[in-house]
Amino acid sequence: MxxxxxxxxxxxxxxxxxxxxxxxxxxxxxxxxxxxxxxxxxxxxxxxxxxxxxxxxxxxxxxxxxxxxxxxxxxxxxxxxxxxxxxxxxxxxxxxxxxxxxxxxxxxxxLQARCPQCGKAVQTGFNYCPRCSTKLHPSCPHCQREVNLGDTYCPYCGGSLAESRPTEPAR
Ligand SMILES: [Zn+2]
Ligand SMILES: [Zn+2]
Structure with missing residues (x-):
């Protein structure tokens, strides 16, 4: 539904x-x-x-x-x-x-998305706006690849994502 x-x-x-x-x-x-x-x-x-x-x-x-x-x-x-x-x-x-x-x-x-900060059209998959470097998606702090909001570990490099999400209780 x-x-x-x-x-x-x-x-x-x-x-x-x-x-x-x-x-x-x-x-x-x-x-x-x-x-x-x-x-x-x-x-x-x-x-x-x-x-x-x-x-x-x-x-x-x-x-x-x-x-x-x-x-x-x-x-x-x-x-x-x-x-x-x-x-x-x-x-x-x-x-x-x-x-x-x-x-x-x-x-x-x-489909191109728009940077929420400066309005530049950015390709899907970009993590940062090429014009103003605004962060467009949650990304791994170790390898910079795009990750899902709920993930605890990066699916690409295995690095912990906990420090990028301060609301998550420490392990
Ligand atoms: Zn921008
Ligand atoms: Zn990573």
Whole structure:
């Protein structure tokens, strides 16, 4: 249950990344498809029946809406990961059948975090900010590698982590 709600929060956060113009284009694409199927195709002599046109219109509209939302997501997400926003937006738009978007999700860099002190984008795995040397993660005082908060001994060098956590009772 906990995991599910965490995943949902994460998904909502990702969705918030989608810019307004992409949501606008998605809505426009959806409405255009309703128009195409309900008005333009209805005038064709061999048009499918009305229920068929409506369901096809909704389906095509949803496909278009998802396409625009994903392009908007790629545009923002690429910048967040230190990748070229322009290049990846062009790739997502120009490679047909959504393959550019698939390519992006395969090749994207790991998410960059921000230094809480100076705001510089830092790669995941960095222990110290390269600009202001703020400590970003709990690390072993002996080998400087990243450790988990609850660990008593460093999993890499076996050194005691007790002195880095003064709240822990001495052994
Ligand atoms: Zn910093
Ligand atoms: Zn260590």
């Amino acid at each position: 906990q995991v599910t709600s965490e995943n949902r929060t994460r998904f909502t956060e990702e969705m918030r990344l989608i810019p307004g113009w992409a949501i606008g284009l998605a809505a426009l694409g959806f409405v255009c498809m309703q128009f195409v199927f309900d008005v333009v195709i209805a005038r064709q002599p061999d048009a499918p029946p009305r229920w068929g046109r409506i369901s096809l219109g909704i389906f095509a509209g949803l496909v278009f809406a998802c396409y625009f939302l994903l392009i908007g997501y790629v545009n923002r997400d690429a910048g967040r990961r230190g990748m070229s926003r322009v290049l990846w937006t062009v790739v997502a738009v120009l490679i047909p059948n959504g393959l550019g978007i698939v390519l992006y999700f395969i090749l994207r860099q790991p």
